[in-house]
Amino acid sequence: MFTNENSADAVYGSLGESRWSMECDENVNVLSLWWNEGTCHLMGYDYDKEYFQTLPPFTHLHPDDLKHTMTALQNVLNDQSGLLKFDIEHRFLTANGQYKWVRSVGKPIRNEEKKRIKFYGLITDIDDHKKNELKRQKDLIDALAAVKHANNAKTQFLNNMSHDIRTPMNAIIGFTALAAGHIDEPEKIKDYLKKITTSSKHLLSLINDVLDMSRIESGRVKIDEKEVHLPDVFHDLRAILQPDIFSRGIDLLFDTLGVINEDVICDRLRLNQILLNLLSNALKYTNPRGTVSVRLIQKPKAPKGYAHYEIRVKDNGIGMSKEFQKHIFEAFAREKTSTISGIQGAGLGMAITKNIIDMMGGTIEVHSKLGKGTEFIVNLQFRLNSNPIVYDKIDELQNIRVLVADDDVNTCYSVSQMLQEIRTQFAIQSGDEYGAFTIDWMMPDMNGIEVVRRIRKVIGNAKPIIILTAYDWSDIEEEAREAGVTAFCAKPIFMSELREVLTKPFRLPVLNKKQEKLNHFEDKKILLVEDNELNREIVTEILQNIGFEIDDGDIAVSKMKYAKRNQYDLILMDIQMQRMDGYVATREIRTLPDSQIANIPIIAMIANAFEEDKKADLEAGMNGRIAKPIDIAHLLEILSNTLKGD
Template identity: 30%
Template sequence: MARTNRSHNLMLSGGLVLAFVACVLFSLTLTRGSEGVAVIWLASGILAAAFLLLPWRWSLGMVVICFSFNFGYNLVVGNSPIASFIFPVLTFSEAFGAAWLARRTCGATVRLTSFNRVARLLLLAVAPATAASALAAADIFTIYGRNFDSVLTSWFYGHALGMAIMLPAVLLIARPEMVRDFRRSPWEEIGLYALIAAVSTLIFLPVRFPMPLLIFPALALLSFRLGPRGAAVSALIMAAILSSLVIVVSTPPNQATWTLAEKTRGLQFLIAVGFFTSLATAMAIANQKRMKRLWASRSRIARLAQARAVAAGLAKTEFLATMSHEIRTPMTSIVGFTEVLLKREDLPDPARRQLALIDRAGASLLTVVNDILDFSKVEAGEVELRPNQALPRAIAQDALAIVTEAARRKDIDLQLSFIGPVESPVLIDDLRVRQILLNLLSNAIKFTERGRVGLELQVFEQGDGAHLLRFKISDTGIGIPSDQVERLFKRFSQGDSSVSRTHGGTGLGLAICKGLTDLMGGKIGVTSTLGAGSTFWFELIAPRAQTGAAAKPARPDDGPLKARILLVDDHPMNRELGATVLGLLGCEVVLAENGEEGVAAAKIGDCDLILMDVHMPRMDGLEATRAIRALGGVNAVVPIIAMSADVMPEMEAACLKAGMNAAVGKPIQIQALHDVLAKWLSPDPNAAAA
């Protein structure tokens, strides 16, 4: 790396020294005026570029070489020893001042990546440095009998225009930051530069036409094709050709009365205007290309981030499915056997009380698991609304009936009130509305130690044939501080972190309520006073049900089922529990330990319904279901119900695709199992389809 840098610095120093020597020879030989000041002076721009591009020890070595040559050649062309010394001192001071100002105003690296940077370089570095050196030169040479105005004018025009052209051009050529957007074939570059040279030569044709105008379309073409670096090279080509021709070629007709200095300065202005016009165009194009590249890069990064997010979502879904299965599998036995034991008549009261405590603890644990899964579904947008005909009054009464026992245990008074046409049927997903109500009612009971919990349902008719349903749940509990209210509907958040220790809970219930309310196009909120209770409310718009709309199927009869059930499950405890519960429901049970045994048992064809576990060794429930359906005959239509601790939507969809009729999650409670079996064992095909 050090050798590479040394080689680069050596090549750059050599190139700049040769350029400086060429500029000094040209300026002092062909353009030196009567005061000894050159009309064209490009050498200062090269020196300033050297101070900016080279390390200090390299630039100081170059200064020694260039200073010596400049001093010596001034003596050769006839300047006095004092003037020959003063000219290089002023030139090098001017270059150093411009470089120092450039670093102060344009940054340490002075990278010309935009025209704004070029303008700052010219106005804040080149102009002050050349103006200061012009004043110094005029003051010094006035002492030796030179004309102040003549020296000042000649020095400033020559040095300012020369540095304004040369310094940006050298920086752009030596640091081609934007060249990758303008890579062209060598033959195209040669052709475009040859075009600039030809047009520069045509300016001096002896015709009465403003030939300099031809330079601008040529520069515009070059800017579009070769960019800022091409504009810089073209400026140097123009400077070399025009500066030479203005001296050796006869004057064009439109400049017949101009002096040599006027013609030289006019061409310098032409070169500067053409250069900066083409440079501004090239930088605008380069900036556009850079923005497109940045947009493409950002788009690529966004796609990668989206892919990572999708992968993370899939990983989260897989993790939740695995954890759900691992937690629900042992809970199936805990909840199921607890229910079975509670139905026994010979239990002593202490044992029944202890079993009731186990049952409530299992229900609490199941609530936590369900909260996490429900929130995951809401957050992933996987909740599907299923509107059906329902009575607002019945929804409120059902929800209150479910929490009645919890309120009775805490000796809390439950109140229910109605306002409006609460008996008018509406189309709404009553299961999701009841879920919101149960969350809010459960919270109200949990955070109320004494007093009451009230549910008020208000129904207002809307002008468009819909109803506005407003549910209000109020309590006389602990209340919520005003500065913590806005945190309530955020995930994993509770009003006070100590609350979770006192009352328990995941902090997901209200987040689920808000997610479901938003999904149904409603609003939810709360008003609360610390120590005086809280009132939660939510509003939903529900279309009025059409007359004659299909009513929600009635709850299956709770009587014995009298059916032959094939139970396929690899877990011995689940098989024992399933057989026990099905026996209590009046069913005859056939057991199978895996999918292969389940398919073999189904071939006999004497089962009314199959309960199929999903995750099993050797042959899982999905493969077994496909095999049973392939048997044809009775097995093509026998109801197959999936039983799985994996309750994610993807698993339910996979079960239905494999040919199962429905899916229920573990742990399965006795009443829930009775309901699903009664529905699919119903002789009425319409009831089963519902």
């Protein structure tokens, strides 16, 4: 018998109209549960049903709310003061199968033996309030996450930009200094100027990424259409990417198919951005000895006065997941896998690319498989130049058979089509002598130069032999001349350029290999630790020109571990490397057992030339630092001061 049973009405009166009562034992085992008419109506049930007089306990609670509801009940039962009230928010299943947020409030009344407890309480509908509150909380959490993501993205973006911008700056300043030291060597000057131009364009593209994303988001980017010669665009692209191609050991293939109209009206800067972003992306995510291909196709059935082009950029790199393909064109998007650790990039390239293509009225799609590679397909339509070039017939090339040798079947097919267009008749007699030869420089079984040597032994010097290549040929020009090469033709190959090569007499210049060396450091040998091919080339030539012997590599610890005493006089250590950063490498070298080797002078080469980084240099055991881009005079001063005690 409950001694305070008569107080139930007073409890209900203080709590409200949607009433409930529950009888349970001290372990919260429910013995009975009852709702009044108001509670039944609140939950959408019919009060007349006897079901609610024997309602199974807690079956209508949301599973996620059961634990904390039971805990709250147990806490009230364990309270000996009798002051603690059951007051909790939870979800309850309504008659329509939906959960409703309610507030349950109750007070216990114990019987004389204190083994049976009866709760009297009420339920209040708080569904709208609770859902609004939860929505506000979710919005705040999402907003906080968005701010955090934006801050992290901006921080990463600025860090990447700081490093990436200094790399082409280093090339520009370094090659400018080298050019000044070889003013009487035209071929070297030409090579340096070409690399300066390439690096300048790369630097411009990085700066444009930063500016364009802001301008695109504010709607201030405009398309500036002018006359454009497509071969110039693609050859400039190849030159810009040349350092990355060599440094990563990737095979880059260019080819064209059905390109009749080479002169169009478009925004050259934006087209170059599209191509550079797609190719840079492909090169970054393709492993060494992998392949990246670019194909330009002119599609038929374009409207009159227009040309429709399809650009396919394909690689056999790491690929991407189906889920990430949905986000690839979002700003700062990068798929986070261990495979891509160490890859530089701000994550803006694909977002900018998509926006530019949209503004140019084109489309882009991506196809990718993890571990298999990725292909981007871009479709663009350009107005044709109002004054197209009309090619005259070349009488000298009529009925001449041409041998096309290339390990890429697409290139062979494309060049063959062009040659048939150039000639009005095609000699098919098997006994016809070849009138010209086009040979790919890089073939799997034998390089093009050796092929030329063998052909010259058979045919003599009368027929032209043209080398097709997607690479910089300046380093092999002298060898090519000696072998008998008539001319070079850069991939991708366009009709206008092939005509010019076949009709214009070529004479390759003799390279002047003379090189004056300063003798200040002739007996000194430096270990250059730099994993960027372009930077390594610059520093190597600078140091060799002043007399140093240079050994290079990107694994400094291993080199020094097995080095002999006095094998090296000094180490130039790049700080930012993928395998092991320069600080870690320096610390490990300082712990080598041979004290003479362990104490070798180490000069840091660092892109982040901030004062606060000097402390890190000293803590790692560095003897000094040189900032990138490298100031040659400052470098010589540091080297002189470091080695003057030897």
